Amino acid sequence: MSLFGTLRMPRNLVFGAGQRHALPPFAASLGQRALVVTDERLAADPIFAALLDGLARAGLQVRVFDGVIAELPVACIAAAVEAGRVHGADLVIGIGGGSCLDAAKVAALLLSHGGTASDYYGEFRVPGPVLPLICIPTTAGTGSEVTPVAVVTDPDKALKVGIASPHLISHTAICDPELTYSCPPGLTAVSGADALTHAIEAYTTKRRQPGPELVHEHVFLGKNALSDHYALLAISHISAGLKRAYDDGSDSEARGRLMLGATAAGLAFGTAGTAAAHAVQYPVGAMTHTPHGAGVATLMPYVMTFNSGWCAPELAEIGRAMGLVGRGTTEEQAAATVDAVAALFAAIGIPRTLAGLGVEEAQLPQIAEQSMGITRLIKNNPRPIDDASMMDLVRAAFTGDRMRLRSTDKADRP
Structure with missing residues (x-):
């Protein structure tokens, strides 16, 4: 490459x-x-x-x-x-x-x-x-x-x-x-979680062929060497500072690392773009009127699991940026990264499921359909998504069954 x-x-x-x-x-x-x-x-x-x-x-x-x-x-x-x-x-x-x-x-x-x-x-x-x-x-x-x-x-x-x-x-x-410094814990949580999802999605977006027309045809042009640098920088600082800033808003070092991470995440996704977690949050946010950061963070572990067969090395690298000690196969390291992200979000009060955000089961087909319409984000996802797999994703995020996504991922991966 x-x-x-x-x-x-x-x-x-x-x-x-x-x-x-x-x-x-x-x-x-x-x-x-x-x-x-x-x-x-x-x-x-x-x-x-x-x-x-x-x-x-x-x-x-x-x-x-x-x-x-x-x-x-x-x-x-x-x-x-x-x-x-x-x-x-x-x-x-x-x-x-x-x-x-x-x-x-x-x-x-x-x-x-x-x-x-x-x-x-x-x-x-x-x-x-x-x-x-x-x-x-x-x-x-x-x-x-x-x-x-x-x-x-x-x-x-x-x-x-x-x-x-x-x-x-x-x-x-x-x-x-x-x-x-004056941000209350709840705002610190949803803002910081939003930033971490920016960095994770930027680092795992689809990589496009870098022809000379690429930068002129796409505002968000996918994973690349420079966006990767800022994404990993963001993940390192946010994962180190988020829980500390949530627990103690006067922790100046944590506040500094969290803001530096959020800005670095902006540099990463401002070029690479985001993907399925942000696409699904558009209709979820409109239906539930919950904070954007809470929605994308709730979805992120499910989207990471859904995509794992297409970006396991990247997920493992994200884990290392978070300070995880890489043990086992690349796939096992990727799974450990998803678990670590889910645990961090749970520790700062992010709901674990779409049901926890207030979504009703009858709304799932509408969410899946509207999410597929956010093409500027769907096209960035590392794993191709069709109507059926999107429905699998939103249903798993509603029920909390990430294992279901691992089985569909294995069936579909290249």
């Missing part, structure tokens, strides 16, 4: 405790009238006020939009865009969790190119550069500060929908783990 690698990433990426104070010079170099996109809770935080003071001292005129709400309905984005238009914004700064950062991305897009969010659903629909964008995460989870995708909730589709384009990558990402 010839080496091939690519990364889609910000021009500037700054990580470290206290680095939020680097914001004003970056902002002043990009614009004069900043739209700051956040939520109501963060807008009342003294740390946020200090960031605004720094921007004012740097000579920027600032308009704060604090109307971002969870799951990011498109109406919320329209209000942010109107605020930016009235202000005459020439720069957008997103501060907050994944919904705030995604809202900032889409606002920068619509302020530049007009229309509505639905005009840009899918891949490569953004026609050109957007307003300069700075992203500052306050949770260690989505990695949105470094990725080329924004996810919104469209009531007409009853599902979350993605806008994916390299033009959505922030100009500058500033990742300060001190901003996560």
Whole structure:
């Protein structure tokens, strides 16, 4: 196999405790009238006020939009865009969790190119550069500060929908783990679990033939040498820091490792993409209104088992990044990795089954059908999926029977 690698990433990426104070010079170099996109809770935080003071001292005129709400309905984005238009914004700064950062991305897009969010659903629909964008995460989870995708909730589709384009990558990402110290245990858990699923799926995505057209035909182009590096880096740091940060939010080392891991996971999946766990979570999240991170983490051990015949060496390598001592065959090491991931998620309160998320058995056929429709994710899965195998996957995730997936995997593997 010839080496091939690519990364889609910000021009500037700054990580470290206290680095939020680097914001004003970056902002002043990009614009004069900043739209700051956040939520109501963060807008009342003294740390946020200090960031605004720094921007004012740097000579920027600032308009704060604090109307971002969870799951990011498109109406919320329209209000942010109107605020930016009235202000005459020439720069957008997103501060907050994944919904705030995604809202900032889409606002920068619509302020530049007009229309509505639905005009840009899918891949490569953004026609050109957007307003300069700075992203500052306050949770260690989505990695949105470094990725080329924004996810919104469209009531007409009853599902979350993605806008994916390299033009959505922030100009500058500033990742300060001190901003996560106040995250409660539940948010720490679902955010960190989301990040770990990003890294695992990025490392196990389908590898495509690296022709010169690949980077132009796919925003998420599959497993490659550079995304692999960041995926394993992420897995190492997240697996070491997640339970510690969940148990003790004041553990600064754990908080730092968790945020570094989340950002590295964003770099990995922002190029490689994610796969079946994220595809199934789209309809599950719409039905249950549970946090995205809880859904993908619930699904991840089942998807890993489902895929194990197609990526056992990669699963074994993930286990080594988690600190497991590799013993036995590659297949046995892969199975031990899945067990370790399931145990970590259980230890931080992630439900073990879809039933635990509130899914009803009668909803399984609809979940399977809608999951198959998320083609940009399904095409990344290392094991080919058809309607019947998708139904096997969601039923196993509902009942908790991972062994069932091992038997179907053995029957179908190449």
